[in-house]
Amino acid sequence: MIFAHITDTHVNKPGQTPLFGIDAGARLRAIFGQLGELGEKPAFVLVTGDLVHDGDADDYRHLRTLLQEEGSKLGVPVHVGLGNHDSRPLFREGYLGEEASEEPYWYSVQEQGLRVVMLCTQVPGSHDGELDDTQLAWLRRELREPAPLGTVIGLHHPVVETPSETMDSHLLKRPERLLEAIEGSDVIGLLSGHIHFHSAGLFGGIPSFAASGAAFGIDPTARRSMRFIDSSAYNLVLVKSGRMICHPAMLPGDQTLLFEYTAEEMHA
Template sequence: MAVQLGTYPAATHVIAHLSDTHFLDGGAPLGGRVDTVGALAQAAAHLEHLGSALDAIVVTGDVADIGEPDAYRRVRAVLEPLAAAADASLVWVMGNHDERDAFRVGLLDQDPAADAPVNHVTEVGGVRLIALDSSVPGYHHGALEPETLEWLDAQLSDPAPQGTVVALHHAPIPTPIALMDVLELRRQHEFADVIRGRDVRLILGGHLHYPTNGSFAGIPVSVAGATAYTMDVSAPARALVGVDGGRSFNLVHLFEGHVVTSVVPIGRHARVAGFEADFLDEIESLSPADRVERFSRKRPA
């Protein structure tokens, strides 16, 4: 059992938050040039390092780029074995590029449902993960249908033992990219009325293709970057620029009374510093005072 080295005990839950994989049939490059398959494989390689520490993998939408059945099969084939090896739950969330019936069949093993919203709940060690469908059939902007809000209200009527995390594609926060405002989540006040004052600890979103955070109805919001490609927030004003780089996903650590989200860059990067596990073993074996001397004291240049 790990030794507590600082103020806070270890996290109670670890969630990998991925978004916007945008796979195509046959694993074809997106736009003829972006290797979405290779990018997701690199993300999966990062996740393998976590092993059994991982409690859930949440994918917040745009799993497929145009809703093709083979695209869903391919993403599932990458992430499902990873989740199974870690004994982690795998939670799929609808996005605007997804198609509901193909999504149900390809990822949830459900029958088509007359284009009804794809909402579902997963319980992970006392934490309730709620996946909301914010897609609008035939459009790219988002909205939560009345039946979705009624369903959500019913789900939140009783608090979960360790709180709730809500995941949806269209994150309910502002963006500095003007054109994305057209594709935002509509009627956000209705969503706020349902979740305000409940046991929701965190809202997870995607859609923006860059990692960011904010708050909504007094609740932290964490947006994962895309594994497919990244929107350049520093692009010239009034422009919308997607770049083949800067890919990332997020890790969510739930602590008692705290939520921490971290961005993980995807790719192979040269290691320039660090310590191996045996050094942590050594630190844990020391007294608190000796730990400070061993690791905190500045050494002569």
């Protein structure tokens, strides 16, 4: 089975000043276009947060329409989760069409025998990522029974270290609590975003991959500053023989520097 892991779409509705002058919606549509060219249809698309960029309910309505259009063109379900640039109440109102509330958004769904668990690492009013006791207790209960092809977990904040001192402050806080909850379960891999560059490592022996951003990238070699790069990427994920294998995919782009926060600016 293959599926696509897209993250950090940062889409806003048309008519606003675009972030870094880029058209994030067009980039997201281009990724779906590329998925349509694959020889094999992906089983589903997983989007791990920073869905819109500090947007309102209309931004979420716009994204929902875009994902519904592209998902149905491809003929695949699209599952989304929240990141630090998302708002729980505005997402619930605009994307889910529900009453606005601060209720965190996590769930489990099965796709062709693979269990997909989306966690909510978002902390309202903060860019940090954390999982509370309630969510971890739910996760333990959810993983009690194994799924036919195992489980993949989507979450916005990565759990393994990066080469960048700056980005390491953006990892999931207290990751050992998540590790405790999934150890000994059927989890075959974790998929995250947030850092806007491709990253892979083992989390207690379980493969953990972050995908670069669909809207823009961040330069992992800038160890003390934050360099935003003109790029658009995602992960193509293969599930085979009980293993999860990720293939970073990039759209054609010029990879130029869009904007840089120096270390001094970030700590001012």
